[in-house]
Amino acid sequence: MTDHIQIPAVAPRIQYTANGTRTVFEFPFPIFANPDLQVYVDGVQQFAGFTINGAGQTSGGEVTFAIAPANHLVVTLERRLAIARASDFQDGSDFAARTLNNEFDYTVAAIQQLDADAAVNLKFARDEIPPTTELPSRLLRAGKLLGFDENGSPVSYPLTAPEGPVQYAVTGTGAVTRNVQDRLNETVSIRDFGAVGDGVEDDTLAIQKALDAHHVVYVPPGEYRTTVPIVLAYGKTLYGAGNGSIIRGNDNSYDVLQLPSGYAKVNHLRLENGDVGIRLYGDGSACVENAISDVTIWDANIGMVLDGYNNTNYPCYWNNIARVLIARPNTHGVHLKRSGAGDSPNANKFHNVRVYSLSHAMTGSGFYVESGKYNNSFIDCEANISTAAHSCIRVGADTEKNIFINPYTETTGGVINVRLEAGSVETVLVNLLSASAGPAISDLSGGNYTAYNAGFPDKNRMRKTRITDLTVEMLRYDTEFFQDVGPATLDVDQTTSCYIISAFNGAITVNLPQANTANGAQITIKKSDSSDNLVIVQEDSGPGPDGRTVNLSARYDYITVISNGSNWWIVSHNLMPENTYYIENETLIQPDLTRPIYFVSAFTGAAEFRLPPANAANAVGRTITIKKIDTSGNAVTVTVSGSTGPDNSSQALSTQYKAITVVSNGSAWYIQSKY
Template identity: 50%
Template structure:
């Protein structure tokens, strides 16, 4: 007996996702004839372009396409039988088993088909116990909506009228009916114009199309990749839902968002990459009264730029920026500049704006007002920068009346907190918290600023500042201790006002810079050690204060000098009274006049003490006493360079205690006292 088809417990449906290469798709359920196979590509029923094998086989067969379905297309293979019986058994005729088997196989296949169709319908769960599954009658359900009552049974509810389905009425008195289309058009979404926000597709054209078509454009949460600038024009609004609405520049060389005109609003977005995150400039008209707030801007070269542009008729005035965070910028956080012949950005207001390097080695400034002639104001703003930055706040040479209020500035290095360039005018600084290691205010403007409560915790720590009228209640000096290992030449640290010098290891020449390089500077040099080595104060011109080298011979001797640009001048000096030297063991001594008294022993033989020539720089104005200290009969003779001695003669000190005191007036040594 010929084998009949066996209908197994296999659903008569099979789904595949095409890969663009596969042409043959196997089906595991039997069919009686090739016309029993339905083939669908996605939702489309196919009537050709394929061949079916395996009809009549219990194990199924294969559908072979002439061309492989495209990648991603769903292929559905479905057994579909007509519900009919076209055979009949004869009365009292033969009843062969094959005929019965074929009839039962067909009926079983039809039951499977019904079960498969039923599995795609809405139905009660097997465990559900509804009181009724009957629909309300025709008259009851006419013009009604199908619903379910408190018991979960079918019922009806009044239908919403077509006008209500197509219109909207806001709650509250005075509301008028509007169409849903008009209501939805109030704010357009970039997704209405094809943006995907998946971070992969290029959403530039979709967002630009939205901005072309609508006044207010919403950016739903997502990552929107753009490859060109997005202009937000006159009176337009572009906004998102916060940091989850991300617009990321793919590539550099362009501003991500441009505000080229007036009265635009940009808010609640995260902007990433690009040469500039947000640029405001009068390209299409005056760039005034734009509002930029609640933005985070990451990984740009410069976060925000306000540019005066090319035309004075299209200025960049009266724009408002609030709660803007710029993070990991490469150059400037917020930059005010004029790149053409237009006016400087003026009267713009910044409130609660923060610039944070977050470890990125930025090379510019947190806030750089390069050009801003009048009344740009920064209130409650912060710059926290890397050690490579130029400054936290930088006020440029083309600025006037810039207002800085309640600022916080910080860097782990010596970055200046506020840097005022030469040419800046009337900058006002109030409540500056300067947490950077650099100067609180580095003034190059020549004093063209005012500061109040500025520079905490080191208030008003300025550089190069000019003060017209100064009242000082307490003053501190930066001090340096100098102790060369072998004496020799040392030069001052010009950032310190007081130098404490030790000559313990050898005589020291303390060489001041040329006076022209230190105009207005005042230094105090004090000898700290007890040795007989001299600290000689000179300058780089080969001279010294008051035109001559100045010796500090004894411990605690000091001199205070000031440069007027032409010379160093002594303003104060101190030589300790009784500062004496003891000379012994040589037939000739030439004292350096670093001491006021020399005690000379001639015990080993007659001794000559030769004073410098009276016109020598070391001698003019100096007073010195020479005294014989030993009991021998050897004489101590006091002479002077060039011959002669005090009052024109060599003075002989023959006995112990004999002494002479002489003073040089530059022309001669004159005796002031003599014993005997």
């Protein structure tokens, strides 16, 4: 049985990447004693803070740290042996196998150590015979650069740059040789101007100098502290490496970035603190066509401001913001405003902008368009904010034609999803997902907006619309009840199609708008009370329905009117005039039943009034009155085609003023009244 260490073919070195929690790290190679194992953390040898187990074991052992190495640090375990004899054989002494095996084990372990060292050394290829491996003499190489001549032999070069530009070429078809300095100048970093990025040093001046000197400036990963706003002039680009490139305001008393001109770009950065994370405004030139993308803004008072500012010649138009996260703002996420006499921010585009308070008690709105007009569009944007906020989306009084497509609004409380302030004009909401318990759309604009698949309980609200073909399963009307403490006047404003009016406390005058302002509008007015007070329907500065004033005097009296742009016309009324028809000089009358009353003269001879069959399409449900009006003795006889007559007998009206009223139930004509 083997009772000594066996040296397997395992490299005497192993590395791990710490995760911040792991404390035990195994080594798969044997060591003779604990001092044979060297422990490194991120290249620094450790002499304490750990224990070693497994010395003398062929399978190796483990190192246990008292405190886990920090995340991402490299832990290295390496066997290092002194290259020396550990024992000596004496003349005439016993030649023990154990002693010999230990010596061989130690020797093999030392060879493995040398092999591991050689593996990381620079060396010539195995199939190459170099002309020389000697370095130049100490005198020749002092203060020089080591290089290789045309034969590949080591030579010394002076530290000064060679004459002429150093050339550079990338690999690939079509690549050309270029000046290395030109190539390096294409990428300018704020570190080239002295930025440190340790979160402690003030890097403001370095960042601003880089932007002043170059059009495109790179922000490497780091934390860059600033103390005044960084200003991007016309056409400048500031970009980073994502969330690892942090520009941090020292506090919230000033803006982090300002874009007072046009055609600037900001992308792949993380901004922290500041009164405003990014402010866009026109100062001396128009603030247009700026592009902000792939940016996160944390802990600012307001994440982003677009300001019409103080001069209409320098507007804030046509800026593009995409894939931006605004986290934990104190007031608003995005704010469109004008702080002076400038124009409103117009035609700016927001795509996939998310405002997320992360339970931080923000007091304003996720998106607040205080001032803005003409196609400011917010597409696939989200406001997920705290219960202390005013609203998820707010559209102010100085706004017109702003568009929200696929907005998502959410809070854990009753915050308003969308607030439309009085004075806002023609806001458009499409596919609103309102996940806050507050009103889906809180409208103070008087209905001056359009909604499609947005709102609750009404999912759609459309302004003036023309539809060529419409099928309605359930048609509902917007109704309004009106009553006053005494006689009053109600001015119809075309926001309601049906008015239920009580004149119990005094007569009510209903003023229809002038017909030329209400083309196509249909309005119904109904009296609901039983008093003797009238509901008087008239037209404002016009002749009125059918050219007259209409009085509704009894309970349940109603009138429906429609405007053709020229006049108001009565289309329905419980006291509508009957349409009559006069017939003479006919012996056989076959009516089409388009009139409810027929006056018949038989003065020139007897006449037959032949009704169609009771089941005829134009007869079912009809009530018809026939009256003889002449003084002759000639009779008007009422019959039914294919039958005898109403009540199964012909009915003769033989003297003047005789009349009969009949009705069809679809199977027979019946006499309703007879005079």
